[in-house]
Amino acid sequence: MQPYQPFHIVLVEPEIPPNTGNIARLCGATGTVLHLVGKLGFSTDDRQLKRAGLDYWSEVEIHYWESLDELQRAYPDGRFLYTSKKAAKSHVEAGFREGDFIVFGKETVGLPEELLEANREHTVRIPIFGKVRSLNLSTSAGIVLYEALRQTGKLEGC
Numbered sequence: 001m002q003p004y005q006p007f008h009i010v011l012v013e014p015e016i017p018p019n020t021g022n023i024a025r026l027c028g029a030t031g032t033v034l035h036l037v038g039k040l041g042f043s044t045d046d047r048q049l050k051r052a053g054l055d056y057w058s059e060v061e062i063h064y065w066e067s068l069d070e071l072q073r074a075y076p077d078g079r080f081l082y083t084s085k086k087a088a089k090s091h092v093e094a095g096f097r098e099g100d101f102i103v104f105g106k107e108t109v110g111l112p113e114e115l116l117e118a119n120r121e122h123t124v125r126i127p128i129f130g131k132v133r134s135l136n137l138s139t140s141a142g143i144v145l146y147e148a149l150r151q152t153g154k155l156e157g158c
Helices: 016-029 047-054 069-076 113-118 137-151
Strands: 008-012 031-035 061-065 080-083 101-104 121-123
Touching: 008 016, 008 069, 008 137, 016 031, 016 137, 031 069, 061 113, 101 137
Parallel strands: 008 031, 008 101, 031 061, 080 101, 080 121
Antiparallel strands: none
């Protein structure tokens, strides 16, 4: 039996400190690796960032990358799944596997269109009903990550 491969949450240029702090806390609670990519919209010393993560920062494995390309070169065998409200496939249809990298874009604009277009078959969305255009980044990360954990049997017996 192979050892469990943790999931990876990738935030590309996150802008809002409390969102990143909440996602770091989510990662700590689930054994998920957090990757922060590109120019952050805040300092990692930010008080709101620290507050949102509470005193769990020691429980989070965090890596910093200059670019998504750099991260992908470091994990050449990694499977990257991209999130977008424009994707055809729902997150429940993603077919998650242990070790997947789940990539989220910045709060105001999401991921670049050219990245999504080049990876259409690996792009998923969270269904939204009504007139609401989008969900909060930390809410979205929680929804998708827990579905990935469910699909891979990691929630059984919890």
